Amino acid sequence: xxxxxxxxxxxxxxxxxxxxxxxxxxxxxxxxxxxxxxxxxxxxxxxxxxxxxxxxxxxxxxxxxxxxxxxxxxxxxxxxxxxxxxxxxxxxxxxxxxxxxxxxxxxxxxxxxxxxxxxxxxxxxxxxxxxxxxxxxxxxxxxxxxxxxxxxxxxxxxxxxxxxxxxxxxxxxxxxxxxxxxxxxxxxxxxxxxxxxxxxxxxxxxxxxxxxxxxxxxxxxxxxxxxxxxxxxxxxx
Ligand SMILES: Nc1ncnc2c1ncn2[C@@H]1O[C@H](COP(=O)(O)OP(=O)(O)OP(=O)(O)O)[C@@H](O)[C@H]1O
Ligand SMILES: O=c1ccn([C@@H]2O[C@H](COP(=O)(O)O)[C@@H](O)[C@H]2O)c(=O)[nH]1
Numbered sequence: 001x002x003x004x005x006x007x008x009x010x011x012x013x014x015x016x017x018x019x020x021x022x023x024x025x026x027x028x029x030x031x032x033x034x035x036x037x038x039x040x041x042x043x044x045x046x047x048x049x050x051x052x053x054x055x056x057x058x059x060x061x062x063x064x065x066x067x068x069x070x071x072x073x074x075x076x077x078x079x080x081x082x083x084x085x086x087x088x089x090x091x092x093x094x095x096x097x098x099x100x101x102x103x104x105x106x107x108x109x110x111x112x113x114x115x116x117x118x119x120x121x122x123x124x125x126x127x128x129x130x131x132x133x134x135x136x137x138x139x140x141x142x143x144x145x146x147x148x149x150x151x152x153x154x155x156x157x158x159x160x161x162x163x164x165x166x167x168x169x170x171x172x173x174x175x176x177x178x179x180x181x182x183x184x185x186x187x188x189x190x191x192x193x194x195x196x197x198x199x200x201x202x203x204x205x206x207x208x209x210x211x212x213x214x215x216x217x218x219x220x221x222x223x224x225x226x227x228x229x230x231x232x233x234x235x236x237x
Contacts, residue, residue, distance in 0.1 A: 015053035054080030074138030104136030166234030211237030
């Protein structure tokens with residue numbers, strides 16, 4: 001079998017991936033499957049930072065549409081990502097691999113605060129590092145967080161695990177004629193306004209020459225396949 005193509009990566013898991021067959025919250029069986037995939041990947045010797053979205057619980061924009069100030073809604077979204085990280089951390093540890101949640105918002109009774117050195121140290125020890133609470137700032141997303149942490153932690157790529165099998169010419173959930181790309185540049189993704197990730201994330205990735213691999217997390221073993229250079233995915237970079 002081919003060796004993993006990267007030594008250190010950031011996996012971006014969409015919050016929605018945790019809902020499994022539902023459309024809100026956390027389905028435990030799905031969390032266990034995702035944890036098993038992450039542990040299998042870590043056992044290949046790949047150092048893993050994991051950023052989890054919060055869209056299965058709260059998105060700041062949606063909360064603010066109900067009259068809550070946007071920064072408050074965004075804080076709720078960031079707290080949602082902490083819950084997702086904690087449930088995933090517990091499942092990864094049960095599956096036999098050490099994991100640490102580091103949060104960009106201080107919550108000493110819950111988990112350690114994120115700082116670059118601490119994250120690097122944990123990655124070097126082979127622990128799966130769960131990067132919680134996004135960037136710690138409102139008006140950002142966890143996609144941007146994944147690219148930011150990737151650049152800070154010297155990852156070789158961001159693996160965006162989502163509910164579509166790559167980047168398309170238009171949103172494939174809305175346009176049945178959308179065509180999938182095998183490969184495209186950050187610049188093309190920005191110029192064509194392809195919304196599989198937000199523009200800030202693509203711009204930061206372009207600036208830091210960070211490849212982003214977009215693939216579906218629905219199949220068991222999807223992360224490992226991508227790391228072995230197999231499976232259906234789009235490479236942006
Ligand atoms: N050009 C495109 N190619 C592929 N997917 C696209 C495109 N434009 C929009 N999308 C949509 O982008 C979505 C990917 O976003 P994703 O679910 O990963 O969101 P997220 O904000 O990262 O996570 P969360 O679930 O936590 O909100 C897909 O569901 C897909 O329908
Ligand atoms: O740096 C960040 C990251 C996230 N948020 C808020 O959290 C939610 C959930 O993240 P998704 O990327 O949408 O899954 C997001 O909608 C923001 O409200 C943030 O404020 N800052």
